[in-house]
Amino acid sequence: MNAQQIQWVQSSFQTLAADPDGVARAFYAQLFRIAPELRPMFKPEMGEQRARLMQVLAAAVRGLDDLDRLLPTLHALGRRHAGYGVEPRHYAVVGRALVDTLRVGLGAAFTADVEAAWCAAYAALAEAMISGSAATAAAV
Numbered sequence: 001m002n003a004q005q006i007q008w009v010q011s012s013f014q015t016l017a018a019d020p021d022g023v024a025r026a027f028y029a030q031l032f033r034i035a036p037e038l039r040p041m042f043k044p045e046m047g048e049q050r051a052r053l054m055q056v057l058a059a060a061v062r063g064l065d066d067l068d069r070l071l072p073t074l075h076a077l078g079r080r081h082a083g084y085g086v087e088p089r090h091y092a093v094v095g096r097a098l099v100d101t102l103r104v105g106l107g108a109a110f111t112a113d114v115e116a117a118w119c120a121a122y123a124a125l126a127e128a129m130i131s132g133s134a135a136t137a138a139a140v
């Protein structure tokens with residue numbers, strides 16, 4: 001990602017920061033609309049899950065210009081996800097639900113450039129998480 005893309009992701013995320021729970025609600029609603037088979041992986045009550053997702057996303061967005069610093073955290077998060085039954089193929093559908101949510105939440109501000117920047121940011125996070133879970137698989 002270049003500096004401009006990082007700035008687009010950070011400033012667009014800031015726009016949504018006023019209502020993190022609303023963003024997370026919209027995200028999970030969209031995820032379970034496009035992939036209802038994933039719903040049973042999550043606990044019935046999602047309040048805490050929404051808060052944790054948004055905390056990690058906020059930290060990742062803040063840390064985009066030095067993602068290496070976040071790698072240990074993302075690897076550990078990826079390992080925990082493997083334990084939840086998450087497989088690498090699931091990351092694409094979650095990425096799609098995130099992009100759909102941002103498109104609705106940001107409206108006209110979600111330009112093609114902003115979308116491409118978010119796709120690059122999500123790909124970097126997913127790659128770090130997946131490589132963390134692969135490290136576990138190799139160690140078993």
Ligand code: HEM
Pocket residue numbers: 038041042043049052053056057077080081084086087090091092094122125126129
């Ligand atoms: C960039 C991508 C993702 C981020 C930032 C993220 C973030 C989180 C966070 C912060 C938690 C809280 C628990 C913990 O810290 O271990 C969590 C739990 C969870 N995530 Fe993710 N996640 C991502 C991708 C995915 C994907 C692709 C799936 C696949 C369906 C998924 C499914 C789950 C499940 C099943 C839980 C546990 C829920 C529960 O215990 O009820 N996540 N995620």
